[in-house]
Amino acid sequence: MKITGVELRRIAMPLVAPFRTSFGTETARDVLLVRVVTPDAEGWGECVAMGEPLYSSEYTDGAAEVIRRFLLPALPKTLDVHDVGRALEPIKGHRMAKAALETAVLDAQLRAAGESFGRFLGAARTRVPCGVSVGIMSSIPQLLDAVAGYIDEGYVRIKLKIEPGWDIEPVRAVRERFGDDLLLQVDANAAYSLADARRLARLDAFDLLLIEQPLANDDLVQHAKLARQLSTPICLDESIESAEHAAAAIALGSCSIVNIKPGRIGGYLEARRIHDLCRANGVAVWCGGMLETGLGRAANVALAALPGFTLPGDTSASRRYYATDITEPFELADGHLDVPTGPGLGVEPIADVLDEVTTGTEWITL
Ligand SMILES: CSCC[C@@H](NC(=O)CCC(=O)O)C(=O)O
Numbered sequence: 001m002k003i004t005g006v007e008l009r010r011i012a013m014p015l016v017a018p019f020r021t022s023f024g025t026e027t028a029r030d031v032l033l034v035r036v037v038t039p040d041a042e043g044w045g046e047c048v049a050m051g052e053p054l055y056s057s058e059y060t061d062g063a064a065e066v067i068r069r070f071l072l073p074a075l076p077k078t079l080d081v082h083d084v085g086r087a088l089e090p091i092k093g094h095r096m097a098k099a100a101l102e103t104a105v106l107d108a109q110l111r112a113a114g115e116s117f118g119r120f121l122g123a124a125r126t127r128v129p130c131g132v133s134v135g136i137m138s139s140i141p142q143l144l145d146a147v148a149g150y151i152d153e154g155y156v157r158i159k160l161k162i163e164p165g166w167d168i169e170p171v172r173a174v175r176e177r178f179g180d181d182l183l184l185q186v187d188a189n190a191a192y193s194l195a196d197a198r199r200l201a202r203l204d205a206f207d208l209l210l211i212e213q214p215l216a217n218d219d220l221v222q223h224a225k226l227a228r229q230l231s232t233p234i235c236l237d238e239s240i241e242s243a244e245h246a247a248a249a250i251a252l253g254s255c256s257i258v259n260i261k262p263g264r265i266g267g268y269l270e271a272r273r274i275h276d277l278c279r280a281n282g283v284a285v286w287c288g289g290m291l292e293t294g295l296g297r298a299a300n301v302a303l304a305a306l307p308g309f310t311l312p313g314d315t316s317a318s319r320r321y322y323a324t325d326i327t328e329p330f331e332l333a334d335g336h337l338d339v340p341t342g343p344g345l346g347v348e349p350i351a352d353v354l355d356e357v358t359t360g361t362e363w364i365t366l
């Protein structure tokens with residue numbers, strides 16, 4: 001496939017409500033979209049980097065810069081999506097930027113071939129059960145109202161963001177209000193240290209599915225030590241940036257569940273490799289989220305349909321974050337989202353909506 005050129009498009013996506021985690025509060029996303037144009041089709045990739053390097057070291061401006069200055073010049077003029085990872089290997093890191101570019105190449109290639117993401121990746125289902133991520137709130141009553149609303153919408157699993165000072169009590173309140181059958185998990189976004197082990201062990205009383213990323217992203221050994229002190233399974237998110245990281249985490253006993261986020265680990269091909277590795281080791285995986293628009297959401301839902309994705313992911317409906325999505329909205333039906341069946345992502349931006357939210361566009365001829 002020959003790439004004629006690439007558009008780097010920036011869009012501003014206000015959130016329907018502030019989303020607070022242990023590392024900050026998001027009120028809007030500054031999103032970088034990559035559009036790859038070829039003679040036969042064009043493809044879209046969504047960079048999941050946030051506007052500031054608070055979740056990881058990447059951020060939107062930096063991703064645009066590394067794509068413009070280093071990734072695009074490293075691409076061969078004619079390529080298959082399987083060539084992208086190899087061509088970009090000499091450039092270290094910047095996995096979110098690489099993922100956006102590889103996904104756009106894959107989308108163009110699949111659209112030209114008339115093949116869906118789900119079929120290409122190996123989806124085993126036509127729809128996926130959906131969880132929802134609930135931010136840190138200013139009070140327990142406010143949290144309980146939010147959780148009640150999501151349960152009414154049909155979400156099959158609730159994830160609560162936690163941090164020191166907002167952990168045991170909100171989890172206890174949700175468990176007591178909504179009962180023992182509610183699938184419930186927490187995500188600390190690396191807010192604790194091994195010194196908090198006894199406090200984190202108190203979460204064992206609430207029959208959680210998992211505790212996500214309690215310690216720092218580079219604390220694999222400490223997570224293994226913590227895992228031996230908890231009965232609740234540890235799931236890693238920020239720590240897993242490649243299949244090698246997943247293999248190391250499994251070998252060390254740092255986690256027994258992995259949150260796979262294609263943007264974090266460099267793309268959907270690496271995501272499938274991590275899925276295959278975890279499945280071979282009996283490690284459950286689920287699809288994480290980075291507040292994607294319908295473009296990234298479409299790809300994530302296709303990935304979440306692979307057989308090893310045995311836990312509900314953070315694959316929520318578009319309305320969880322956006323009043324108006326840039327694609328046709330993903331809408332929950334009976335707690336599930338349908339896997340798109342059209343060529344490539346199976347969705348595309350709605351032109352006038354995209355224009356309304358566009359804050360910048362740049363064309364790069366290859
Ligand atoms: C702005 S926080 C993004 C990272 C966070 N993502 C979520 O909590 C799910 C977000 C979503 O539903 O897309 C995580 O650490 O798992």
Ligand SMILES: [Mg+2]
Nearest residue numbers: 187212213237
């Ligand atoms: Mg997480």
